[in-house]
Amino acid sequence: MRRSLAKAISWRITGSVDTFVVGWLFTQNIPTATAISVIEFASKILLYYLHEKTWEKIAWGKKENTESHTRSFVKAFSWRIVGTLDTMIIxxxxxxxxxWALQIGTVEFFSKIFLYYLHERIWQYLSYKRLKSQKKEGFTSKV
Structure with a gap:
Protein backbone atom coordinates (compact mmCIF):
# COMPACT_ATOMS: atom_id res chain seq x y z
CA MET A 1 0.00 0.00 0.00
CA ARG A 2 2.83 2.43 0.81
CA ARG A 3 4.37 1.97 -2.63
CA SER A 4 1.04 2.57 -4.39
CA LEU A 5 0.40 5.68 -2.32
CA ALA A 6 3.91 7.04 -2.96
CA LYS A 7 3.50 6.40 -6.70
CA ALA A 8 0.11 8.13 -6.65
CA ILE A 9 1.54 11.21 -4.96
CA SER A 10 4.66 11.42 -7.15
CA TRP A 11 2.58 11.01 -10.28
CA ARG A 12 0.05 13.61 -9.16
CA ILE A 13 2.78 16.19 -8.62
CA THR A 14 4.15 15.49 -12.10
CA GLY A 15 0.67 15.47 -13.60
CA SER A 16 -0.40 18.68 -11.87
CA VAL A 17 2.58 20.59 -13.23
CA ASP A 18 1.71 19.34 -16.73
CA THR A 19 -1.97 20.22 -16.22
CA PHE A 20 -1.09 23.72 -15.10
CA VAL A 21 1.19 24.35 -18.10
CA VAL A 22 -1.27 22.95 -20.66
CA GLY A 23 -4.22 24.73 -19.02
CA TRP A 24 -2.36 28.02 -19.05
CA LEU A 25 -1.31 27.58 -22.71
CA PHE A 26 -4.97 27.42 -23.78
CA THR A 27 -6.68 29.73 -21.29
CA GLN A 28 -3.84 32.23 -20.82
CA ASN A 29 -5.26 32.57 -17.31
CA ILE A 30 -3.11 31.61 -14.32
CA PRO A 31 -6.01 31.41 -11.80
CA THR A 32 -7.99 29.10 -14.11
CA ALA A 33 -4.97 26.90 -14.85
CA THR A 34 -4.25 26.76 -11.12
CA ALA A 35 -7.85 25.83 -10.28
CA ILE A 36 -7.84 23.02 -12.87
CA SER A 37 -4.57 21.71 -11.42
CA VAL A 38 -5.71 21.87 -7.80
CA ILE A 39 -9.02 20.11 -8.44
CA GLU A 40 -7.26 17.46 -10.53
CA PHE A 41 -4.70 16.93 -7.80
CA ALA A 42 -7.47 15.76 -5.49
CA SER A 43 -9.60 13.84 -7.99
CA LYS A 44 -6.73 12.09 -9.69
CA ILE A 45 -4.97 10.94 -6.53
CA LEU A 46 -8.02 8.81 -5.82
CA LEU A 47 -8.46 7.74 -9.45
CA TYR A 48 -4.76 6.86 -9.84
CA TYR A 49 -4.69 4.88 -6.61
CA LEU A 50 -7.69 2.84 -7.78
CA HIS A 51 -6.06 2.35 -11.20
CA GLU A 52 -2.81 1.15 -9.62
CA LYS A 53 -4.59 -1.25 -7.24
CA THR A 54 -6.53 -2.69 -10.19
CA TRP A 55 -3.31 -3.28 -12.15
CA GLU A 56 -1.71 -4.99 -9.14
CA LYS A 57 -4.35 -7.72 -9.54
CA ILE A 58 -3.58 -8.27 -13.24
CA ALA A 59 -0.77 -10.80 -13.80
CA TRP A 60 -0.27 -10.09 -17.50
CA GLY A 61 3.18 -8.65 -18.25
CA LYS A 62 4.54 -9.18 -14.75
CA LYS A 63 7.96 -10.71 -14.37
CA GLU A 64 9.83 -11.60 -11.21
CA ASN A 65 9.95 -8.32 -9.24
CA THR A 66 9.43 -6.19 -12.36
CA GLU A 67 7.10 -5.72 -15.30
CA SER A 68 7.47 -5.65 -19.07
CA HIS A 69 7.76 -2.47 -21.10
CA THR A 70 4.53 -3.45 -22.88
CA ARG A 71 2.68 -3.68 -19.56
CA SER A 72 3.96 -0.23 -18.59
CA PHE A 73 2.76 1.17 -21.91
CA VAL A 74 -0.70 -0.43 -21.64
CA LYS A 75 -1.02 0.84 -18.05
CA ALA A 76 -0.07 4.31 -19.30
CA PHE A 77 -2.70 4.16 -22.03
CA SER A 78 -5.49 2.88 -19.77
CA TRP A 79 -4.69 5.51 -17.16
CA ARG A 80 -4.62 8.21 -19.81
CA ILE A 81 -8.16 7.41 -20.93
CA VAL A 82 -9.41 7.84 -17.35
CA GLY A 83 -7.25 10.91 -16.83
CA THR A 84 -8.28 12.60 -20.07
CA LEU A 85 -11.96 12.26 -19.25
CA ASP A 86 -11.33 13.75 -15.80
CA THR A 87 -9.31 16.61 -17.32
CA MET A 88 -11.98 17.43 -19.88
CA ILE A 89 -14.80 17.40 -17.33
CA ILE A 90 -12.94 19.62 -14.87
CA TRP A 100 -10.78 24.54 -24.38
CA ALA A 101 -11.76 21.39 -22.52
CA LEU A 102 -11.25 19.32 -25.67
CA GLN A 103 -7.95 21.04 -26.52
CA ILE A 104 -6.55 20.68 -23.00
CA GLY A 105 -7.64 17.04 -22.87
CA THR A 106 -6.18 16.25 -26.29
CA VAL A 107 -2.77 17.78 -25.57
CA GLU A 108 -2.64 16.11 -22.15
CA PHE A 109 -3.57 12.77 -23.67
CA PHE A 110 -0.24 12.72 -25.48
CA SER A 111 2.00 14.58 -23.03
CA LYS A 112 0.88 12.47 -20.10
CA ILE A 113 1.25 9.12 -21.87
CA PHE A 114 4.90 10.01 -22.33
CA LEU A 115 5.29 11.32 -18.77
CA TYR A 116 3.47 8.33 -17.26
CA TYR A 117 5.63 5.84 -19.14
CA LEU A 118 8.76 7.57 -17.79
CA HIS A 119 7.23 7.57 -14.31
CA GLU A 120 6.56 3.81 -14.49
CA ARG A 121 10.10 3.07 -15.68
CA ILE A 122 11.62 5.19 -12.90
CA TRP A 123 9.55 3.30 -10.30
CA GLN A 124 10.63 -0.02 -11.82
CA TYR A 125 14.26 1.10 -11.63
CA LEU A 126 13.88 2.16 -7.99
CA SER A 127 12.22 -1.17 -7.11
CA TYR A 128 15.01 -3.08 -8.86
CA LYS A 129 17.70 -1.08 -7.04
CA ARG A 130 15.96 -1.67 -3.70
CA LEU A 131 15.69 -5.42 -4.32
CA LYS A 132 19.30 -5.62 -5.46
CA SER A 133 20.43 -3.75 -2.33
CA GLN A 134 18.40 -6.05 -0.07
CA LYS A 135 19.88 -9.15 -1.70
CA LYS A 136 23.39 -7.79 -1.06
CA GLU A 137 22.49 -7.34 2.60
CA GLY A 138 21.27 -10.94 2.80
CA PHE A 139 17.53 -10.44 3.10
CA THR A 140 14.59 -9.78 0.83
CA SER A 141 11.15 -8.37 1.32
CA LYS A 142 8.24 -7.72 -0.98
CA VAL A 143 8.95 -4.63 -3.05
Missing part, protein backbone atom coordinates in the same frame (compact mmCIF):
# COMPACT_ATOMS: atom_id res chain seq x y z
CA UNK A 91 -11.74 21.99 -17.61
CA UNK A 92 -15.24 22.37 -19.03
CA UNK A 93 -16.74 22.89 -15.57
CA UNK A 94 -14.28 25.71 -14.82
CA UNK A 95 -14.04 27.41 -18.23
CA UNK A 96 -17.53 26.72 -19.63
CA UNK A 97 -15.79 26.38 -23.02
CA UNK A 98 -16.04 22.99 -24.67
CA UNK A 99 -13.28 23.79 -27.17
Missing amino acids: SFFLTKKLI
Whole structure:
Protein backbone atom coordinates (compact mmCIF):
# COMPACT_ATOMS: atom_id res chain seq x y z
CA MET A 1 0.00 0.00 0.00
CA ARG A 2 2.83 2.43 0.81
CA ARG A 3 4.37 1.97 -2.63
CA SER A 4 1.04 2.57 -4.39
CA LEU A 5 0.40 5.68 -2.32
CA ALA A 6 3.91 7.04 -2.96
CA LYS A 7 3.50 6.40 -6.70
CA ALA A 8 0.11 8.13 -6.65
CA ILE A 9 1.54 11.21 -4.96
CA SER A 10 4.66 11.42 -7.15
CA TRP A 11 2.58 11.01 -10.28
CA ARG A 12 0.05 13.61 -9.16
CA ILE A 13 2.78 16.19 -8.62
CA THR A 14 4.15 15.49 -12.10
CA GLY A 15 0.67 15.47 -13.60
CA SER A 16 -0.40 18.68 -11.87
CA VAL A 17 2.58 20.59 -13.23
CA ASP A 18 1.71 19.34 -16.73
CA THR A 19 -1.97 20.22 -16.22
CA PHE A 20 -1.09 23.72 -15.10
CA VAL A 21 1.19 24.35 -18.10
CA VAL A 22 -1.27 22.95 -20.66
CA GLY A 23 -4.22 24.73 -19.02
CA TRP A 24 -2.36 28.02 -19.05
CA LEU A 25 -1.31 27.58 -22.71
CA PHE A 26 -4.97 27.42 -23.78
CA THR A 27 -6.68 29.73 -21.29
CA GLN A 28 -3.84 32.23 -20.82
CA ASN A 29 -5.26 32.57 -17.31
CA ILE A 30 -3.11 31.61 -14.32
CA PRO A 31 -6.01 31.41 -11.80
CA THR A 32 -7.99 29.10 -14.11
CA ALA A 33 -4.97 26.90 -14.85
CA THR A 34 -4.25 26.76 -11.12
CA ALA A 35 -7.85 25.83 -10.28
CA ILE A 36 -7.84 23.02 -12.87
CA SER A 37 -4.57 21.71 -11.42
CA VAL A 38 -5.71 21.87 -7.80
CA ILE A 39 -9.02 20.11 -8.44
CA GLU A 40 -7.26 17.46 -10.53
CA PHE A 41 -4.70 16.93 -7.80
CA ALA A 42 -7.47 15.76 -5.49
CA SER A 43 -9.60 13.84 -7.99
CA LYS A 44 -6.73 12.09 -9.69
CA ILE A 45 -4.97 10.94 -6.53
CA LEU A 46 -8.02 8.81 -5.82
CA LEU A 47 -8.46 7.74 -9.45
CA TYR A 48 -4.76 6.86 -9.84
CA TYR A 49 -4.69 4.88 -6.61
CA LEU A 50 -7.69 2.84 -7.78
CA HIS A 51 -6.06 2.35 -11.20
CA GLU A 52 -2.81 1.15 -9.62
CA LYS A 53 -4.59 -1.25 -7.24
CA THR A 54 -6.53 -2.69 -10.19
CA TRP A 55 -3.31 -3.28 -12.15
CA GLU A 56 -1.71 -4.99 -9.14
CA LYS A 57 -4.35 -7.72 -9.54
CA ILE A 58 -3.58 -8.27 -13.24
CA ALA A 59 -0.77 -10.80 -13.80
CA TRP A 60 -0.27 -10.09 -17.50
CA GLY A 61 3.18 -8.65 -18.25
CA LYS A 62 4.54 -9.18 -14.75
CA LYS A 63 7.96 -10.71 -14.37
CA GLU A 64 9.83 -11.60 -11.21
CA ASN A 65 9.95 -8.32 -9.24
CA THR A 66 9.43 -6.19 -12.36
CA GLU A 67 7.10 -5.72 -15.30
CA SER A 68 7.47 -5.65 -19.07
CA HIS A 69 7.76 -2.47 -21.10
CA THR A 70 4.53 -3.45 -22.88
CA ARG A 71 2.68 -3.68 -19.56
CA SER A 72 3.96 -0.23 -18.59
CA PHE A 73 2.76 1.17 -21.91
CA VAL A 74 -0.70 -0.43 -21.64
CA LYS A 75 -1.02 0.84 -18.05
CA ALA A 76 -0.07 4.31 -19.30
CA PHE A 77 -2.70 4.16 -22.03
CA SER A 78 -5.49 2.88 -19.77
CA TRP A 79 -4.69 5.51 -17.16
CA ARG A 80 -4.62 8.21 -19.81
CA ILE A 81 -8.16 7.41 -20.93
CA VAL A 82 -9.41 7.84 -17.35
CA GLY A 83 -7.25 10.91 -16.83
CA THR A 84 -8.28 12.60 -20.07
CA LEU A 85 -11.96 12.26 -19.25
CA ASP A 86 -11.33 13.75 -15.80
CA THR A 87 -9.31 16.61 -17.32
CA MET A 88 -11.98 17.43 -19.88
CA ILE A 89 -14.80 17.40 -17.33
CA ILE A 90 -12.94 19.62 -14.87
CA SER A 91 -11.74 21.99 -17.61
CA PHE A 92 -15.24 22.37 -19.03
CA PHE A 93 -16.74 22.89 -15.57
CA LEU A 94 -14.28 25.71 -14.82
CA THR A 95 -14.04 27.41 -18.23
CA LYS A 96 -17.53 26.72 -19.63
CA LYS A 97 -15.79 26.38 -23.02
CA LEU A 98 -16.04 22.99 -24.67
CA ILE A 99 -13.28 23.79 -27.17
CA TRP A 100 -10.78 24.54 -24.38
CA ALA A 101 -11.76 21.39 -22.52
CA LEU A 102 -11.25 19.32 -25.67
CA GLN A 103 -7.95 21.04 -26.52
CA ILE A 104 -6.55 20.68 -23.00
CA GLY A 105 -7.64 17.04 -22.87
CA THR A 106 -6.18 16.25 -26.29
CA VAL A 107 -2.77 17.78 -25.57
CA GLU A 108 -2.64 16.11 -22.15
CA PHE A 109 -3.57 12.77 -23.67
CA PHE A 110 -0.24 12.72 -25.48
CA SER A 111 2.00 14.58 -23.03
CA LYS A 112 0.88 12.47 -20.10
CA ILE A 113 1.25 9.12 -21.87
CA PHE A 114 4.90 10.01 -22.33
CA LEU A 115 5.29 11.32 -18.77
CA TYR A 116 3.47 8.33 -17.26
CA TYR A 117 5.63 5.84 -19.14
CA LEU A 118 8.76 7.57 -17.79
CA HIS A 119 7.23 7.57 -14.31
CA GLU A 120 6.56 3.81 -14.49
CA ARG A 121 10.10 3.07 -15.68
CA ILE A 122 11.62 5.19 -12.90
CA TRP A 123 9.55 3.30 -10.30
CA GLN A 124 10.63 -0.02 -11.82
CA TYR A 125 14.26 1.10 -11.63
CA LEU A 126 13.88 2.16 -7.99
CA SER A 127 12.22 -1.17 -7.11
CA TYR A 128 15.01 -3.08 -8.86
CA LYS A 129 17.70 -1.08 -7.04
CA ARG A 130 15.96 -1.67 -3.70
CA LEU A 131 15.69 -5.42 -4.32
CA LYS A 132 19.30 -5.62 -5.46
CA SER A 133 20.43 -3.75 -2.33
CA GLN A 134 18.40 -6.05 -0.07
CA LYS A 135 19.88 -9.15 -1.70
CA LYS A 136 23.39 -7.79 -1.06
CA GLU A 137 22.49 -7.34 2.60
CA GLY A 138 21.27 -10.94 2.80
CA PHE A 139 17.53 -10.44 3.10
CA THR A 140 14.59 -9.78 0.83
CA SER A 141 11.15 -8.37 1.32
CA LYS A 142 8.24 -7.72 -0.98
CA VAL A 143 8.95 -4.63 -3.05
